Amino acid sequence: MENLGKTRWVFADGYVPAWSNGPGPEMLSHEAVCILNAGDEVARISLTLYFADRDPVGPYRLDVPACRTLHQRLNDLSDPAPVPANLSYACVLESDRPVVVQHTRLDSRQAENAIFSTIAWSG
Amino acid sequence: MENLGKTRWVFADGYVPAWSNGPGPEMLSHEAVCILNAGDEVARISLTLYFADRDPVGPYRLDVPACRTLHQRLNDLSDPAPVPANLSYACVLESDRPVVVQHTRLDSRQAENAIFSTIAWSG
Amino acid sequence: MENLGKTRWVFADGYVPAWSNGPGPEMLSHEAVCILNAGDEVARISLTLYFADRDPVGPYRLDVPACRTLHQRLNDLSDPAPVPANLSYACVLESDRPVVVQHTRLDSRQAENAIFSTIAWSG
Amino acid sequence: MENLGKTRWVFADGYVPAWSNGPGPEMLSHEAVCILNAGDEVARISLTLYFADRDPVGPYRLDVPACRTLHQRLNDLSDPAPVPANLSYACVLESDRPVVVQHTRLDSRQAENAIFSTIAWSG
Numbered sequence: 001m002e003n004l005g006k007t008r009w010v011f012a013d014g015y016v017p018a019w020s021n022g023p024g025p026e027m028l029s030h031e032a033v034c035i036l037n038a039g040d041e042v043a044r045i046s047l048t049l050y051f052a053d054r055d056p057v058g059p060y061r062l063d064v065p066a067c068r069t070l071h072q073r074l075n076d077l078s079d080p081a082p083v084p085a086n087l088s089y090a091c092v093l094e095s096d097r098p099v100v101v102q103h104t105r106l107d108s109r110q111a112e113n114a115i116f117s118t119i120a121w122s123g
Numbered sequence: 124m125e126n127l128g129k130t131r132w133v134f135a136d137g138y139v140p141a142w143s144n145g146p147g148p149e150m151l152s153h154e155a156v157c158i159l160n161a162g163d164e165v166a167r168i169s170l171t172l173y174f175a176d177r178d179p180v181g182p183y184r185l186d187v188p189a190c191r192t193l194h195q196r197l198n199d200l201s202d203p204a205p206v207p208a209n210l211s212y213a214c215v216l217e218s219d220r221p222v223v224v225q226h227t228r229l230d231s232r233q234a235e236n237a238i239f240s241t242i243a244w245s246g
Numbered sequence: 247m248e249n250l251g252k253t254r255w256v257f258a259d260g261y262v263p264a265w266s267n268g269p270g271p272e273m274l275s276h277e278a279v280c281i282l283n284a285g286d287e288v289a290r291i292s293l294t295l296y297f298a299d300r301d302p303v304g305p306y307r308l309d310v311p312a313c314r315t316l317h318q319r320l321n322d323l324s325d326p327a328p329v330p331a332n333l334s335y336a337c338v339l340e341s342d343r344p345v346v347v348q349h350t351r352l353d354s355r356q357a358e359n360a361i362f363s364t365i366a367w368s369g
Numbered sequence: 370m371e372n373l374g375k376t377r378w379v380f381a382d383g384y385v386p387a388w389s390n391g392p393g394p395e396m397l398s399h400e401a402v403c404i405l406n407a408g409d410e411v412a413r414i415s416l417t418l419y420f421a422d423r424d425p426v427g428p429y430r431l432d433v434p435a436c437r438t439l440h441q442r443l444n445d446l447s448d449p450a451p452v453p454a455n456l457s458y459a460c461v462l463e464s465d466r467p468v469v470v471q472h473t474r475l476d477s478r479q480a481e482n483a484i485f486s487t488i489a490w491s492g
Contacts, residue, residue: 145356363487
């Protein structure tokens with residue numbers, strides 16, 4: 001399945017909640033960028049994060065092998081810098097091959113978790 | 124209403140939570156792929172699932188009759204293999220006729236359920 | 247703002263939860279189809295509901311005045327027939343003028359409510 | 370990254386819940402319009418709000434600097450008028466430069482919060 005997807009994706013409501021309830025890693029408050037590479041070659045991906053009051057940070061580099069999916073928690077990224085909790089951000093994903101991207105948050109700041117997910121925007 | 128929809132759909136954040144609270148089947152943690160076939164003939168559908176560290180699995184075959192909707196729980200599929208819980212996956216749906224697809228999760232791992240839903244991506 | 251939107255919209259994961267917790271009307275489990283008519287003339291709208299095991303039901307007729315929004319709870323519809331609770335359905339919305347449509351569920355079957363929302367699909 | 374996005378965006382299910390539980394500002398019930406301006410010049414933005422039974426209100430003016438994101442809570446807006454709680458509305462966003470927009474609600478009317486988010490509609 002070559003050429004399934006797009007090479008540029010955006011989500012605008014990035015936010016890693018600052019605290020959590022419940023057993024980790026499942027119930028840890030987090031955000032994930034979920035990427036499908038249905039093609040026959042590795043997809044080389046760069047994330048750039050945008051903030052309200054500081055310069056963009058990136059690239060965060062990710063590889064997604066052929067015919068694989070990667071569900072990357074944003075709060076697990078550290079290079080070039082950790083993603084700050086409790087700070088609004090937005091994310092642009094660029095890939096050298098077509099991929100499909102979905103953006104998900106799990107918020108367990110209260111005792112019971114809340115979740116949202118949306119297909120990212122690809123223009 | 125012929126030709127309402129697309130023949131290929133994707134969602135990238137597949138994940139069946141591994142435990143549940145509350146009365147089943149309603150409160151069982153699950154994911155659903157919700158398909159509308161508004162056309163006048165049966166839609167023959169194949170799902171292929173992609174994982175992080177293993178080869179894709181499929182096709183899972185589903186028929187949606189003319190002028191019907193099918194809300195298929197992923198965790199109820201068994202052929203060619205059950206969908207593992209607590210494992211990230213992505214899903215490509217292919218249909219021989221246009222359909223519309225929405226992806227939904229109910230997560231009841233905490234005492235109170237959480238839900239998300241998004242129209243899948245159709246390119 | 248003439249011509250803002252599309253004339254045909256779909257959501258596939260229709261489902262009115264069968265019970266509720268908390269004060270009504272806010273906390274009553276429900277689904278809403280949220281319609282914006284940003285144009286200068288009334289939009290005349292028809293909903294058709296599709297089910298898994300029965301024939302489609304409709305049209306449900308709604309008018310949205312010029313420069314107004316209508317957030318219609320599906321469970322408040324009665325003509326030509328009430329929308330059954332605890333039964334999967336899908337919805338096709340047709341309008342004689344461009345509108346924008348969003349699909350939302352509030353599920354209060356557990357003590358704490360859960361919500362989802364997605365822009366509907368317009369092709 | 371010039372020209373990333375669109376200049377007109379819509380969400381139809383606007384609603385600020387009327388009460389809250391939990392510590393503010395995080396757990397205050399709210400809606401946010403999350404805007405990414407990945408371009409090299411400030412984006413000048415106008416919001417217009419539509420209601421069920423009254424005339425539209427706006428423009429609400431927002432600036433998003435170059436290479437920045439703005440996550441604006443609707444309930445923090447006051448000019449030309451506050452956004453009423455417990456009242457259905459819809460929102461049209463217009464920008465003089467391309468942006469990407471996501472619509473999010475946090476509902477903490479029950480003890481545990483619920484969230485949803487969707488990429489807005491851009492035509």
